[in-house]
Each structure stands twice: as structure tokens, then as C-alpha cells.
Amino acid sequence: MVGRERLAPLWSLGLVAVALGAPFAIESSYWQGVMAAIAIWSIAAVSLAQAVNWMMRLSLMTPALMGLGAYAAAIAQVEHGWSFLPAAGIAALAAMVCAALVGLVAFRSSHWGFSIITFAANLILVNLSISLDDITHGPGGYAGIPPVQLFGRSLESGRSLYFLALAILAIQLCALWAWRRSVAGRSARIVGEDPQLAQALGIPCYSLQVCVFAALAAPVGIAGALYGSFRGVVSPELLGFTRIVDILAMVMIGGTKLLFGPILGAIAVTSLPEWLRFLGPSRDGVFGLVLILIVVLAAPRWRWRVSTLMGARS
Amino acid sequence: MAQLLVNGITAGVGLAAIALGFAMVLQWRRVPNFAHGAAVGVGAYVSYSLAVYGVPYFVTLPAAALVGILFGLITEFCAIRLGVFMTHGVLVTTLAIAVIARAALAAIYGENGVIFPPKLVPSGHLELFGAVLPRIQAQAFILSAVTILLVWVALAKTARGRRYALLGSNPIAAEICGMDRTRMGTEIVAIAGGLAALAGAIAAPVGLLTPGSGGDALVNAFVITILAQSRMDLPRIIIASLVVGIGEAFVSLRLNADFQQALVYAGVIVAVLFTQRPNYGRA
Numbered sequence: 071m072v073g074r075e076r077l078a079p080l081w082s083l084g085l086v087a088v089a090l091g092a093p094f095a096i097e098s099s100y101w102q103g104v105m106a107a108i109a110i111w112s113i114a115a116v117s118l119a120q121a122v123n124w125m126m127r128l129s130l131m132t133p134a135l136m137g138l139g140a141y142a143a144a145i146a147q148v149e150h151g152w153s154f155l156p157a158a159g160i161a162a163l164a165a166m167v168c169a170a171l172v173g174l175v176a177f178r179s180s181h182w183g184f185s186i187i188t189f190a191a192n193l194i195l196v197n198l199s200i201s202l203d204d205i206t207h208g209p210g211g212y213a214g215i216p217p218v219q220l221f222g223r224s225l226e227s228g229r230s231l232y233f234l235a236l237a238i239l240a241i242q243l244c245a246l247w248a249w250r251r252s253v254a255g256r257s258a259r260i261v262g263e264d265p266q267l268a269q270a271l272g273i274p275c276y277s278l279q280v281c282v283f284a285a286l287a288a289p290v291g292i293a294g295a296l297y298g299s300f301r302g303v304v305s306p307e308l309l310g311f312t313r314i315v316d317i318l319a320m321v322m323i324g325g326t327k328l329l330f331g332p333i334l335g336a337i338a339v340t341s342l343p344e345w346l347r348f349l350g351p352s353r354d355g356v357f358g359l360v361l362i363l364i365v366v367l368a369a370p371r372w373r374w375r376v377s378t379l380m381g382a383r384s
Numbered sequence: 385m386a387q388l389l390v391n392g393i394t395a396g397v398g399l400a401a402i403a404l405g406f407a408m409v410l411q412w413r414r415v416p417n418f419a420h421g422a423a424v425g426v427g428a429y430v431s432y433s434l435a436v437y438g439v440p441y442f443v444t445l446p447a448a449a450l451v452g453i454l455f456g457l458i459t460e461f462c463a464i465r466l467g468v469f470m471t472h473g474v475l476v477t478t479l480a481i482a483v484i485a486r487a488a489l490a491a492i493y494g495e496n497g498v499i500f501p502p503k504l505v506p507s508g509h510l511e512l513f514g515a516v517l518p519r520i521q522a523q524a525f526i527l528s529a530v531t532i533l534l535v536w537v538a539l540a541k542t543a544r545g546r547r548y549a550l551l552g553s554n555p556i557a558a559e560i561c562g563m564d565r566t567r568m569g570t571e572i573v574a575i576a577g578g579l580a581a582l583a584g585a586i587a588a589p590v591g592l593l594t595p596g597s598g599g600d601a602l603v604n605a606f607v608i609t610i611l612a613q614s615r616m617d618l619p620r621i622i623i624a625s626l627v628v629g630i631g632e633a634f635v636s637l638r639l640n641a642d643f644q645q646a647l648v649y650a651g652v653i654v655a656v657l658f659t660q661r662p663n664y665g666r667a
Binding site: 175178179183185186187189190191193194197198201311315318319322323352353354355357358359361362364365366 | 463475480481482483484486490603649650652
């Protein structure tokens, strides 16, 4: 265990070096765009993973929060002429307010109830994004979102957007790392692990969980703003069921215990379909097979696979 | 009012037939089977394929159920048994099976969807208490109701059904009684797959079939099972299905159809709040 802890800084340094060096090693602008998408999805996946880890509840509305942030930032930039930074602030605020409102209701329910309420909230936002034509431009999506402008520079390339997303991800990870070690962070953990104990200790369970849920939504909203500027368009597809599956797969593959775990999940889920693009329409099917393979290899006690398959250890 | 009830009840019974298998696996096998919607889609396409080749529609139903059982076995061996050792592993593996099935359907039948041959779809409509009911929906309603009745008989009136219930409520006791948990778990997933495919085949002639239609079925099954408090309790599932069906019909007929799903799911949130027990009181 001590050995692992000693190795942790080395691992972290290695990951940082790879993250910073990769865009320079990869010349293709297409793959730089894929890397930007990975960084953006990582922000959302890390937030969801921490929500699961701290509150022991599975939120199924992360794509909706991302989509809400993307729409808010798009409207602020296109219709009101705001620059990216205040638009991203509005995106974070919109996601936080939405998460707080849903959280106020959902945390009054059980674990299952929480999942279904967040799932229903996601479906409601999908429906609204399609139906509110005047605001969201309907199923076709909100187009014409300008690229990110920062300090007079336009970040149009995948590489520059990747570094911006990476910087936001780094800030998010640092904030989460500090939060985990704070009194409030430990209190949130206790609430997730044992609500009765938390109540006995005088921790305001309900309000703390709502606040944490809302705070974790802020980076998701910013990720949505980045996504909109990256693609130039936001459509209801961003909020859809497929995205819920994608982001859940990211979190499940990467795990929720390690801060950077979901990043590995985001790399796998975002880049695998791109690697498999040569397969054409059967790409999704192969992606599914690879997902199963990842679970088989990542699961502990994988050596028992054969006996499990035969029913000996079901 | 009569139209609302007729639309809601016919839709609700169809939803109940779809949700049964999902609730069965969740309660008795103790895993959420996210490939359930894919089984519904596979059943619908099997029925369509056979009907296109001239096989009578009512013969396609057992054929779809058999393919569904096979699909359930694939789900059990390739997803559930491989995913059980990892936290949320079953979630990923069953979703992966759903993704594979969807891709296979899209590759075979195309993304745009297909409709049942018109000559096999009953035309015209019936009048019930002043409400209009298309014959095709009446057919789907009757077949779904018969399916639910047969499931109820099989589960409540046979020794095997009671054993499944015991396995769900107390697996340790079931093992002590000499039941083979592994084999029974496999049977449950296979039966659920067959039920899902049968429900898909029953609903197939009603509208457009697309490779993604299984996703909608999964969403409905998920919502109904949660409203039924995650229990494999037939009356609860039927009531939850009717609530969802009538809610959809109410919004569609009386309110803005554009916001049908949004308002129904808002209703679901309210219903969940009243049915799910909170973990703690107000702190």
C-alpha cells in the first residue's frame, strides 16, 4: 500500500506529461479534435463520478446539464453578443440552478427514486429542447455558435481547444482534491456512506447533498459551453439517451474511486468509435463487444471468468 | 373522457407487457437488464421479417418469443455473468448488448425504419362507449392482455413460478431448499427475453419500427418498474403501466401534444416522490 502511495506522484506526473505532450505528438487535426472532445467529456464524467462516489446516488441527468449549459452559452454568445468567458459563467449558473431544483426534489427520495427523478428530468429537458422552437431552434439544433475567443485570440483548432478544456479539467481536479480533504468534503462522504450517522453527527444531510449536487453541475455546464463552441451547433441529440449511455460507460469503465478514473473512461468511450470508424455501419456493434471485453479485463478476479461462464460462481 | 380512458388503457396494457420482463430480472435475478429494450426491438423485427415472407402474423408471435429466449440466454451468458464481479459491470455489459443488437438491426434493416405489410394490419376501427379504437390497437391490446394473464397464471399458479418468487425474495432460503440459483437465474433472464420479444412482436404492426425503438421501450419499462417500487408484483406493474398510459393519453388529448413526454415525466417525478421512501427525514 505504501509502495502504491509512493508511486502515485510518479503516475500523476506521467499522466500530466502525456496529456501535455500528446497534441504535439499527434499532427492530425482530426485526432486533435477527438482529443478536445475527450477532454470536454472528461470534465462531465469526473463530475458524475464524484457525485456517485460522495452521495452513493447515480444521477442520470448529466447530458441534460451539459446540454443546458451549451444552449445557455450559445444564446448568450449568438443573441446577446457575449464573449466566451461570461457565456461559460452563465452556462455554469444555468446547470447549477437546474441541478439544485432537481436535487431539491430528488434528494427527498430513495436511491432508486433519485435515479429515476434525474432520468425523468433529463427526458423533460430533451422534450423541451425539441419543443421550444423559438429558443432552441428545435430538432435541427442551435447553429452558428462562434469558436471560443479568449483574450483576443480565437481558439478554433482542436489543439487550442484541447488545452483550454485540459486547463478547466485541471482546475476541476484540483478543486475536487482539495474538497475531498476539507471538513465539508468529509461530511459529504459520511452523508453518502451512512445518512443516519451523518444526522446523528448533526450534519445537514439534505442541504449539503443538494449543494454538492449543484456545485458538481457547474463544470458540466462549462463543458457544455465548450462543446457548443467546439461543434458550432447544439442539438437535442447532446441530451439524448445515447449520451446517457456514453457517460455512464465512461464512469463505469474508469470507476469512481480515483479522480482521474473517469478520464480513462472518457478516453476509451470517445476514442474507440473513432478507431473503429473504418468498420462503417458495424462500428457500433464492435464498440459494444469492446465494452464487454473492457469490463471482463477490468473486473477483479477475472481469472474466474471461465468458471463464471459455466455457472460455477454465479 | 371515454376516448382518454380507451387510449390510456390500451397503451398501458401494452406497456405492462413490455415492463414485465424488466421487473422480473430486476427483482428475481437482482440485476438491471438494460438489454431488455433491445429484446423488444429484436422481437418486433423477427415478427416483421417472417410476416414479409408470408408467415401468418399469429405464427410469428411464438417465433419471436423463441428468438427472445435465445436473446435472453445470450444476455445472461455474455453480459450478466461477465459483469457481476465489477461494480456496475452488468450495467455496462447489458448496455453493450443493447448497442450490439441495435447496430445489427440497423445493418440488416437500415436506420430509417420499416412498417408492417399493410395487408397484414387490420384496418378500420371499433366504437367503444363513444370512443374510437383502431382495430390494430384493439388486436395489440387483446394480445397483451392475454400475455399478461398467461404470465400471471404461470407465476402464481405453478410451483415453478412460486420458486422464482422465493428466489427473488430470499435467495439463501431458496438455496437451502435445494434450488439451483444459477440455473433458475438463467431461466428467468431467458423467460424475460422471450416476454420482451413477444411484447415487441405484438406492438410491431402498430407503428414504425426503427432500430432505436427498443430504447423507448427500455425507458418505459424502467419508469414503470420504478413506479411499481422495483417489485415483480403484477398488480403494481399493471397499475403503474395504466398510470403512465393514461397520463400520456391525457397530455396528448387535453394538453399540448408537443409537451406530452415532458408533462408525463413531470408526473412521474411527483409519483416517485410519493412512492419512494426517503433515506432520511428533513435535516
